[in-house]
Amino acid sequence: MRIKLKIWRQKSRNASGRFVSYPVENVNPDMSMLECLDVLNEQLIQQGEDPVAFEHDCREGICGSCGFMVNGVAHGPLPATTVCQLTMRHFNDGNELVLEPWRARAFPLIKDLVVDRRSFDRIIAAGGYISVSTGSAPDGNAIPVPKEAADRAMDAAACIGCGACVAACPNASAALFTGAKMTHLGILPQGKPERDVRAIRMVAQMNEEGFGGCTNIGECTGVCPKEIPLEVIAAMNRDYFRASWRERDNVVTTIRPFTEWSTGSKLQVDPPSGR
Amino acid sequence: MKLVNPANKRRHTLIVVGSGLAGASAAATLGELGYHVSCFCFQDSPRRAHSIAAQGGINAAKNYQNDGDSVYRLFYDTVKGGDFRAREANVYRLAQISVNIIDQCVAQGVPFAREYGGTLANRSFGGAQVSRTFYARGQTGQQLLLGAYQALERQVQAGTVTMYPRTEMLDLIVIDGRARGIVTRNLVTGEVDTHLGDAVILGTGGYGNVFYLSTNAKGSNVTAIWRAHKRGALFANPCYTQIHPTCIPVSGDYQSKLTLMSESLRNDGRIWVPMKKGDKRTPDQIPETDRDYYLERRYPSFGNLVPRDVASRNAKYVCDEGRGVGETGLGVYLDFGDAIRRLGRKAIEERYGNLFDMYQRITDEDPYTVPMRIYPAIHYTMGGLWVDYHLMSTIPGLFVIGEANFSDHGANRLGASALMQGLSDGYFIVPYTVGDYLATNKLDKVAETHSEIRNAVACVQQTVQKLLGINGKRTVDSFHRELGKIVWEYCGMSRNAQGLETAIEEIRSLREEYWQNVKVPGSGDDFNQSLEKAGRVADFFELAELMCVDALERNESCGGHFREEYQTADGEAQRDDEEFSYVAAWGYRGYGNREDLSKEPLEFQYVHPSQRSYK
Ligand SMILES: Cc1cc2nc3c(=O)[nH]c(=O)nc-3n(C[C@H](O)[C@H](O)[C@H](O)COP(=O)(O)OP(=O)(O)OC[C@H]3O[C@@H](n4cnc5c(N)ncnc54)[C@H](O)[C@@H]3O)c2cc1C
Ligand code: SF4
Ligand code: FES
Numbered sequence: 001m002r003i004k005l006k007i008w009r010q011k012s013r014n015a016s017g018r019f020v021s022y023p024v025e026n027v028n029p030d031m032s033m034l035e036c037l038d039v040l041n042e043q044l045i046q047q048g049e050d051p052v053a054f055e056h057d058c059r060e061g062i063c064g065s066c067g068f069m070v071n072g073v074a075h076g077p078l079p080a081t082t083v084c085q086l087t088m089r090h091f092n093d094g095n096e097l098v099l100e101p102w103r104a105r106a107f108p109l110i111k112d113l114v115v116d117r118r119s120f121d122r123i124i125a126a127g128g129y130i131s132v133s134t135g136s137a138p139d140g141n142a143i144p145v146p147k148e149a150a151d152r153a154m155d156a157a158a159c160i161g162c163g164a165c166v167a168a169c170p171n172a173s174a175a176l177f178t179g180a181k182m183t184h185l186g187i188l189p190q191g192k193p194e195r196d197v198r199a200i201r202m203v204a205q206m207n208e209e210g211f212g213g214c215t216n217i218g219e220c221t222g223v224c225p226k227e228i229p230l231e232v233i234a235a236m237n238r239d240y241f242r243a244s245w246r247e248r249d250n251v252v253t254t255i256r257p258f259t260e261w262s263t264g265s266k267l268q269v270d271p272p273s274g275r
Numbered sequence: 276m277k278l279v280n281p282a283n284k285r286r287h288t289l290i291v292v293g294s295g296l297a298g299a300s301a302a303a304t305l306g307e308l309g310y311h312v313s314c315f316c317f318q319d320s321p322r323r324a325h326s327i328a329a330q331g332g333i334n335a336a337k338n339y340q341n342d343g344d345s346v347y348r349l350f351y352d353t354v355k356g357g358d359f360r361a362r363e364a365n366v367y368r369l370a371q372i373s374v375n376i377i378d379q380c381v382a383q384g385v386p387f388a389r390e391y392g393g394t395l396a397n398r399s400f401g402g403a404q405v406s407r408t409f410y411a412r413g414q415t416g417q418q419l420l421l422g423a424y425q426a427l428e429r430q431v432q433a434g435t436v437t438m439y440p441r442t443e444m445l446d447l448i449v450i451d452g453r454a455r456g457i458v459t460r461n462l463v464t465g466e467v468d469t470h471l472g473d474a475v476i477l478g479t480g481g482y483g484n485v486f487y488l489s490t491n492a493k494g495s496n497v498t499a500i501w502r503a504h505k506r507g508a509l510f511a512n513p514c515y516t517q518i519h520p521t522c523i524p525v526s527g528d529y530q531s532k533l534t535l536m537s538e539s540l541r542n543d544g545r546i547w548v549p550m551k552k553g554d555k556r557t558p559d560q561i562p563e564t565d566r567d568y569y570l571e572r573r574y575p576s577f578g579n580l581v582p583r584d585v586a587s588r589n590a591k592y593v594c595d596e597g598r599g600v601g602e603t604g605l606g607v608y609l610d611f612g613d614a615i616r617r618l619g620r621k622a623i624e625e626r627y628g629n630l631f632d633m634y635q636r637i638t639d640e641d642p643y644t645v646p647m648r649i650y651p652a653i654h655y656t657m658g659g660l661w662v663d664y665h666l667m668s669t670i671p672g673l674f675v676i677g678e679a680n681f682s683d684h685g686a687n688r689l690g691a692s693a694l695m696q697g698l699s700d701g702y703f704i705v706p707y708t709v710g711d712y713l714a715t716n717k718l719d720k721v722a723e724t725h726s727e728i729r730n731a732v733a734c735v736q737q738t739v740q741k742l743l744g745i746n747g748k749r750t751v752d753s754f755h756r757e758l759g760k761i762v763w764e765y766c767g768m769s770r771n772a773q774g775l776e777t778a779i780e781e782i783r784s785l786r787e788e789y790w791q792n793v794k795v796p797g798s799g800d801d802f803n804q805s806l807e808k809a810g811r812v813a814d815f816f817e818l819a820e821l822m823c824v825d826a827l828e829r830n831e832s833c834g835g836h837f838r839e840e841y842q843t844a845d846g847e848a849q850r851d852d853e854e855f856s857y858v859a860a861w862g863y864r865g866y867g868n869r870e871d872l873s874k875e876p877l878e879f880q881y882v883h884p885s886q887r888s889y890k
Contacts, residue, residue: 012801028527030639035531038752045750045796045805053804055319057492059532061633062417063323085636110463111802118440121320125432129425130384134304134702137375137382141339144393153386154412157421161322185384 001027001093005040007052008100013109019098029089033076034059034066036088053112059084061225064160067167068113069100074164074223082162082225102167105210106174117163119209120177126205127198128181130191149187156183158226165220165228171212176220178206179232182239196243203240276707277714284309285435287713288472290457292444292499294321296416296694297677298478299423300701306430308706313470314427314436317443317462317494317807322424325480325492326697329416330537330630331400332408333380333694335373340397344405346370351882352403353692356582357657357685358834358850359884360515362858362877364664365682369692372699377409379702383422387411398626400690401538401580408691413537413629419694423701439470443807445738446731447475447503447673454503454673455721458731460739462807465800467735469728473718474672474709477503478701481656481678483516485815485822486767487759489653490522490535496811497818500660500679508668509860509873511661511681513818514826517688517835518768519654520586523637524606533652534637536609537630538690541579541586543614543623544647546570548607552597558608558646569593577889584687584835584848585889587651591768592846594650601648610646651768655693657684657835658825661860661875665708666700669860671716674709676700681858686834739799742809747792751808754789758782758812758819766823771839775827779820783867786816821861821870828872831855843886852884 003024010017024040031039034056041051057065061082068083070076076086091097099113107115157180165176182199185191191198207213214233221230279287287310291302294316302314316324336349349370354361377395381387387409388396397406411418430436441462448456448469456471482497483489504510521536547568549561569589571578579586590607593599600606615623620643624631631642638648659681660668666682667674677697684692721728765778789812797803832841832848833855841849862871 028529030526030637031529032531035529038531039529042750042752045794048796050797051805053802057318057323057494058325058328059493060328060534062414063318063325063327063492064320065318065323080632081636085633087637087639089639114802117319121322121428121431121438121440124322124425125428129429130382131429132379132382132426133307134300134379134426134706135375137378140337140377140381140387141394143381145389146393147389147391150386150389153384154414154418157386157411157418158414160417161320184386188384188386190382191384 001029001088003027003036003088003091004096005036006096006098007112009052009112010109012111027088029087031088032059033070033083033086033088053114055114056084061085062160064162067102067162067164069098069102069167071098074102074168075225080225080227102163104166104172106172107163107166115163117161119211120161120163120174122209123174123178123202123205124181127194127201128185130185131194143189145188153184153187156180156187156228156232159228160226162225164223164225166211168219168223169212170217170219171215173214173220174206174209174211175214175233175236176224176228178202179236180228183232183235186235186239195239196247199236199239199243200247203236276711279710279714281309285311287311288313289709290470290472290475291315291478292457292476293324293478293480293677293679294424294427295324295326295478295480295677296420296423296697297679297701298476299324299420299427300698301476301478301676301705302436303423303426303430304702304706305709306433306435309435312430312436313439313472315439315442315444315459317441319440321427321438321440322421324420325495326420326694327417328492329694330413330535331539332398332410332415332691333376333419333698334400334407334689334691335377335409335695336370336407337374337377339395340406342405344407348405349373349407353683353689354685354882355887356687356689358687358848358887359685359852359856359879359882360512360833360858360877361683361685363879363881368704369683369696369699372703373695375703376695376698380419380422380698383426385411385418385422398539399542399580401541401582401586403689408539410539413627416694419698423698444479444499445502445735445810447506447670448728448731449506449670450721450725450727453671453718456728458735460735463802465798465803467732469723469732471721471723473713474674476674476676476705476709477660477679478677478697479679481659482815482818483653483656485759485819486653486763487755488525488530488533488763490519490533493532496814498811498814500675501814501818503660503668503670503673505863506670507863508670508673509661509862510658510821511858511860512658512686512825513822513861514766514829514836515657515686515834516653516822517583517655517657518587518651520583520590520651521609521649522652522654523634524601524603524648524650534633535652535654536634536647536649538583540609540627540630543618543626544579544609544611545613546579546586546607546609548593548598548600554598558600558610567593567598574889581889582687582689584837587768588837590651606648606650608646609649611642612646615643653763653767655688657681657686657688661858665711666705667708667712672712674705676705686836738810738813739806742793742795742806742813743799745791745793745795747794749792750794751805751812754785754793755808755812755815757785758815761785762819762822766826769837769839770826772827775823778823782816782819782823789813789816817866824870825859825861828859829855848887850884856884
């Protein structure tokens with residue numbers, strides 16, 4: 001089949017960008033979207049042009065490296081599928097596909113379809129862990145975990161950190177990503193002791209990075225390749241409220257009400273140390 | 276083992292290259308101990324290391340199932356599974372540590388599968404008759420890596436670890452015979468930098484991508500360990516590579532990688548091909564009597580759960596006989612019909628749901644109703660830099676962990692034991708052995724202007740400029756594909772002397788052409804993915820030759836190294852313990868020259884070498 005790719009080309013963060021159209025012939029329906037870009041890039045190199053930069057590694061839908069908008073939809077039209085797993089058989093001969101990078105203030109562009117997602121790492125660093133140093137763990141079976149809790153924790157832990165939720169959200173909110181980590185750790189008995197401080201720190205970091213607030217639109221879960229449910233955002237809000245109430249006298253000095261961060265205004269919380 | 280005084284730890288800077296299971300766990304633990312750690316990876320985030328893709332599980336001798344497992348049995352299985360080509364002491368330590376790993380990961384919040392009573396669940400894996408594999412659905416590697424990544428980020432927050440993503444190590448700095456730093460290239464700005472420290476720890480993964488098509492992530496490469504090899508670290512057993520029996524068959528020449536279907540599928544799936552050659556009926560048309568469940572037939576006691584090398588080789592045999600299935604004839608069926616009838620679709624969905632979805636997404640076939648088609652593919656490399664019991668290479672101060680070293684799996688790795696080894700090395704071994712090295716060696720401060728540093732930086736810059744300057748006619752990928760075909764053909768599932776000699780010649784001439792005719796677009800001072808690949812492929816070319824040389828030297832068959840000249844009457848690998856019970860450790864002697872072979876003899880005190888039998 002033949003496909004026309006209309007791709008956002010931008011040499012670097014400060015350069016100006018534009019769409020360029022490229023015809024790709026001999027597209028095999030079993031190819032993935034990324035293999036189709038490989039074919040295009042081989043052509044471009046042969047012609048002495050700059051190949052299209054796009055991020056990828058595992059090509060199995062698990063590392064979270066890949067991702068761009070396909071015709072306005074993060075990761076393209078197929079539900080629960082990253083672009084590396086999206087095969088061309090889902091398009092028709094002669095289709096035009098518009099490929100654009102994730103666009104969000106907290107994801108500055110690097111080149112073409114590649115953006116900088118380090119803000120996600122910083123949200124995790126703020127509190128997305130259980131503080132247990134190597135060697136200090138009790139026996140694995142010492143604390144039973146109900147199967148249901150383990151399953152629910154796993155559902156949330158499946159997040160691959162791709163950033164599609166942010167790209168799809170009109171507010172560029174990272175609530176689904178952040179909520180997924182808080183839910184994963186919060187459900188497990190091992191994660192309970194730090195639940196409050198985790199909620200406060202992660203939400204604060206999320207705001208500091210310039211992600212927008214969540215207004216319950218739900219676009220995020222629709223494009224999420226791991227189908228992380230909206231409930232994780234509700235759980236995050238619940239944890240955050242409860243934590244702000246309980247911790248109002250100690251950890252946090254200047255916490256602002258929910259409505260403010262949920263509409264994206266900047267929140268001042270004591271900055272986690274070491275940043 | 277000597278200890279470093281806690282107050283002195285923060286005076287030591289340690290360099291950890293890699294943020295996979297091995298690198299992330301090491302960096303996090305060293306940070307917790309108070310060292311100053313710089314950690315590097317080439318992806319945009321440490322969470323994306325190739326370890327994330329491991330599906331099936333991680334072994335540990337917990338004996339929670341009360342089925343007779345023990346540290347000794349895990350040790351025994353691993354030494355035997357490795358076809359008696361691993362060092363006993365290392366393997367024993369690995370088996371001992373396995374239990375601590377599970378405890379650590381549970382405490383970090385890794386959501387392992389649970390029984391209804393809340394205890395940890397297990398499954399069995401190839402090459403073992405006990406159920407000792409812990410798993411988190413089909414995403415065990417992801418969950419273990421996220422655990423290590425979170426521990427790492429906690430240290431980043433605490434200020435003990437500085438993370439350098441999108442930064443590739445391109446050379447090792449050796450001063451007065453000791454590893455004292457690395458040269459890196461920033462993959463966004465192209466800047467070449469040096470990082471100095473008191474020890475360097477490489478956890479940079481395996482080199483399976485020398486075959487171009489493999490189950491490894493696209494970025495997996497040999498560059499870090501190869502450049503360290505060129506600086507003097509011996510490379511052990513390069514020809515020991517693992518072919519995984521259950522991957523989705525190749526479908527076209529545009530294909531960029533192969534997808535693994537977890538080995539755990541062999542617990543419930545039955546492998547078969549038609550009895551008759553060239554049987555073109557669809558699988559549902561082929562009655563039981565016309566099916567050959569060849570693994571169950573040949574290996575009644577292990578059946579579909581024989582180790583990987585045995586399962587792969589047998590798949591090759593039946594396809595070579597013309598009984599393979601699918602369009603290319605390079606495939607066998609993995610059939611869940613029986614399991615679904617016995618356990619119900621729901622149970623199968625629960626165990627393998629995401630794998631079935633992945634299969635369907637790629638092949639457009641429904642494995643609940645049509646048997647999967649699978650074929651072996653390159654998956655793991657047992658070879659790597661030679662290390663001693665402390666995981667230190669032949670360059671003092673250079674430690675190597677995870678898949679990048681050669682240490683524990685001999686000539687064949689058992690399923691679910693790479694994750695175990697990576698975490699064992701990173702959480703529980705290297706943090707102590709590095710301390711011992713620091714405590715027993717006096718390390719003077721290195722001047723930033725030292726000639727060795729300038730020399731290493733110049734080397735890196737030269738290579739970059741050279742690759743950019745060739746401006747030939749062929750793309751890096753086209754060379755890489757061709758190289759991969761040669762290595763797969765002659766140094767893949769089975770090898771013979773003549774083929775290996777041919778391969779060495781073909782590799783050499785293709786390598787010559789590469790340096791004359793490769794086309795790398797763009798410049799060296801910005802984000803240039805073609806340039807990244809070009810450097811990696813250049814190293815694969817050199818490694819490929821060494822793999823063939825090593826395979827040619829080893830006149831026996833063992834584990835994943837199958838030399839057609841050396842097989843038993845019924846086609847099993849025939850070892851030669853008299854001559855080849857050693858680790859082959861190769862020393863670099865300049866571009867294009869034959870490398871020097873040193874041998875580390877292997878002694879077996881506990882597990883007596885025998886013909887491996889899974890009948
Ligand atoms: C599809 C698949 C499934 C698997 N399933 C299982 C399983 O179920 N059980 C099991 O036990 N094993 C499994 N394995 C094997 C196992 O996943 C790997 O052996 C293991 O994860 C390797 O971990 P590592 O930390 O050594 O390296 P990796 O995870 O490969 O990490 C390498 C790190 O090094 C960095 N790096 C590499 N080169 C450079 C450089 N030059 N400069 C800077 N950084 C660099 C990378 O960025 C990365 O962070 C599987 C493997 C595959 C391919
Ligand atoms: S929540 Fe979903 S869309 Fe968002 S980063 Fe995680 S996997 Fe990607
Ligand atoms: S490349 Fe890893 S998720 Fe797509």
